[in-house]
Amino acid sequence: MLKVENIQVSYGNIKAIKGISLEVNKGEIVTLIGSNGAGKSTTLRAISGLLKLKGGSITFEGERIDGKEGHEVVAKGICQSPEGRRIFPRMTVSENLDLGAFLRNDKEGIATDRERVLELFPRLAERITQKAGTMSGGEQQMLAVGRALMGNPTLLLLDEPSMGLAPVLVDMIFETITKINQQGTTILLVEQNALAALNVAHRAYVLESGNIKLSGNAKDLISDPAVTKAYLGG
Amino acid sequence: MAGVTYKTRQLRRRYIERAFATIAVVGAAFWLIANLIKSPTQFFEVTFTGLSNGILYALIALGYTLVYGIIELINFAHGDLFMLGGLFSAHFITLWFGQSVPSAVGWGVLALCLIAVMVFCATINVAIERFAYRRLRRAPKLAPLITAVGMSFILQFVGLRWNGSGQKIWPSLLPTGNLSIFGVRLPYTTIISFAITIPVLLVLTYIVTRTKQGKAMRATAQDQDASRLMGINVDRTISFTFGLGGALAGAAGLLFEQTRGLTSYNLGFQLGLIAFTAAVMGGIGNLQGAVLGAIIIGVIQGLNDGLPIGLGQQWSNTVVFSILILLMVFKPTGLLGKPTTEKV
Numbered sequence: 001m002l003k004v005e006n007i008q009v010s011y012g013n014i015k016a017i018k019g020i021s022l023e024v025n026k027g028e029i030v031t032l033i034g035s036n037g038a039g040k041s042t043t044l045r046a047i048s049g050l051l052k053l054k055g056g057s058i059t060f061e062g063e064r065i066d067g068k069e070g071h072e073v074v075a076k077g078i079c080q081s082p083e084g085r086r087i088f089p090r091m092t093v094s095e096n097l098d099l100g101a102f103l104r105n106d107k108e109g110i111a112t113d114r115e116r117v118l119e120l121f122p123r124l125a126e127r128i129t130q131k132a133g134t135m136s137g138g139e140q141q142m143l144a145v146g147r148a149l150m151g152n153p154t155l156l157l158l159d160e161p162s163m164g165l166a167p168v169l170v171d172m173i174f175e176t177i178t179k180i181n182q183q184g185t186t187i188l189l190v191e192q193n194a195l196a197a198l199n200v201a202h203r204a205y206v207l208e209s210g211n212i213k214l215s216g217n218a219k220d221l222i223s224d225p226a227v228t229k230a231y232l233g234g
Numbered sequence: 235m236a237g238v239t240y241k242t243r244q245l246r247r248r249y250i251e252r253a254f255a256t257i258a259v260v261g262a263a264f265w266l267i268a269n270l271i272k273s274p275t276q277f278f279e280v281t282f283t284g285l286s287n288g289i290l291y292a293l294i295a296l297g298y299t300l301v302y303g304i305i306e307l308i309n310f311a312h313g314d315l316f317m318l319g320g321l322f323s324a325h326f327i328t329l330w331f332g333q334s335v336p337s338a339v340g341w342g343v344l345a346l347c348l349i350a351v352m353v354f355c356a357t358i359n360v361a362i363e364r365f366a367y368r369r370l371r372r373a374p375k376l377a378p379l380i381t382a383v384g385m386s387f388i389l390q391f392v393g394l395r396w397n398g399s400g401q402k403i404w405p406s407l408l409p410t411g412n413l414s415i416f417g418v419r420l421p422y423t424t425i426i427s428f429a430i431t432i433p434v435l436l437v438l439t440y441i442v443t444r445t446k447q448g449k450a451m452r453a454t455a456q457d458q459d460a461s462r463l464m465g466i467n468v469d470r471t472i473s474f475t476f477g478l479g480g481a482l483a484g485a486a487g488l489l490f491e492q493t494r495g496l497t498s499y500n501l502g503f504q505l506g507l508i509a510f511t512a513a514v515m516g517g518i519g520n521l522q523g524a525v526l527g528a529i530i531i532g533v534i535q536g537l538n539d540g541l542p543i544g545l546g547q548q549w550s551n552t553v554v555f556s557i558l559i560l561l562m563v564f565k566p567t568g569l570l571g572k573p574t575t576e577k578v
Contacts, residue, residue: 048462048463050462050463070459070462070468071462071466074464074465075465082459082460082463086463088453088457090452090456091456095449098449099464099466102446102464148463
């Protein structure tokens with residue numbers, strides 16, 4: 001479904017990713033793990049068209065999408081819940097969700113997806129008229145994921161959905177990610193919480209300073225001594 | 235102990251501030267009442283004049299605040315765009331359509347001119363953004379700012395070439411005379427400015443709050459990258475905003491030219507500065523604030539210019555800017571501006 005081939009991205013003179021290739025198949029949860037500054041978020045931002053590539057290619061459902069603008073990538077069916085949540089703070093929860101469906105015109109489909117999101121995150125239903133900027137970090141994270149789902153994506157990119165959350169909420173977010181996947185959405189998940197990510201994912205890529213260091217089935221990687229040592233605190 | 239003295243000092247300062255504010259408000263009220271008693275008709279007439287100046291400022295102020303709201307740029311060229319709008323209207327009505335007195339045809343030409351001048355100024359503003367500002371969007375803030383100053387000069391010299399160096403007087407298609415209500419004379423020209431401005435402002439409010447494009451504008455103003463992730467075409471949204479601001483400046487240009495009957499190449503600088511002040515006073519980036527600030531400035535000017543007991547016209551700008559400075563000292567975000575609360 002998504003094929004990233006040898007992409008390179010630089011910020012000024014600094015090479016943030018030096019040649020990453022990865023693949024996401026339909027129906028999967030694939031996770032990108034690695035330490036801070038490994039290039040995980042940069043990879044997602046490049047896929048979403050927010051960063052220009054220095055080289056390589058990105059193909060989605062057989063079509064090149066590198067070089068497309070951010071809004072064109074969304075139109076292809078790739079939605080992202082970005083790092084740091086980036087919800088619209090001065091708008092209500094309801095308006096934020098509406099913006100997630102900005103490109104859609106199917107009123108019924110939007111209503112169904114809205115119901116689905118509020119079912120996944122009942123907390124958002126309670127806060128529907130509240131200004132998003134006044135909510136807690138966990139609620140904002142739910143909104144960010146919910147907003148991305150409102151675009152009815154074929155591929156959902158999640159960037160650090162568990163960052164800064166209380167442990168109870170972390171578990172809840174990962175349960176929800178599994179649920180979203182079971183409802184038919186393919187997911188590419190970036191996480192620092194490697195263990196939790198490997199537990200929900202089918203396959204995983206381990207990034208280190210802008211390169212792919214390891215890849216394979218999530219289950220195999222959990223028990224891989226190199227991964228355990230570097231990322232799982234064992 | 236140090237904490238206590240700090241607290242008392244804070245309290246004392248607050249009392250002094252309150253006392254000053256009370257004195258200022260009571261003084262202003264006293265001044266207004268004295269004038270109202272002395273000459274009620276004149277009081278209402280100058281308030282009305284002030285209001286009509288205020289809504290003209292509002293049309294221009296909105297252009298500053300719209301653009302600032304979306305890309306945090308003070309578009310210095312905006313006042314000059316208004317000036318070009320006035321020049322365009324004068325040529326359109328008087329030279330191209332040969333209208334110089336109120337008539338049925340004149341009304342038609344006026345309506346046509348309103349549309350034409352809005353399109354004209356919107357196009358220029360969109361072009362300026364496309365060619366001068368867009369490339370600088372990720373540059374340090376000073377680069378687009380100085381570019382805007384440069385654009386202002388360019389437009390001013392276009393105006394100088396088009397209009398000549400002096401003021402030019404033009405005939406008006408608006409009926410002269412006054413509507414008299416209880417002895418208060420309200421000029422038809424002012425009534426017509428209201429009749430044009432208020433629907434324009436209502437349409438703007440509708441666009442920003444109710445349409446998809448307006449939603450895209452508000453989202454882009456808050457977070458450009460997040461807006462891209464929603465599928466919003468950020469470049470087009472910014473273009474649209476410049477177009478909207480330009481159209482309002484065009485309408486203001488036509489109104490000014492028709493109500494005052496004059497054009498001049500440096501009008502943009504003078505009125506632009508007042509309108510920019512209004513936008514800051516109301517809280518830059520806030521649409522209602524811009525209208526409120528503009529009306530307050532217009533009314534203060536009107537009252538000070540026209541009341542029998544007052545400082546008189548030559549002090550009007552001093553009064554306006556003194557109030558602005560006081561307001562900025564005590565409420566730096568402007569009347570309706572709010573400091574943003576964002577959690578990261």
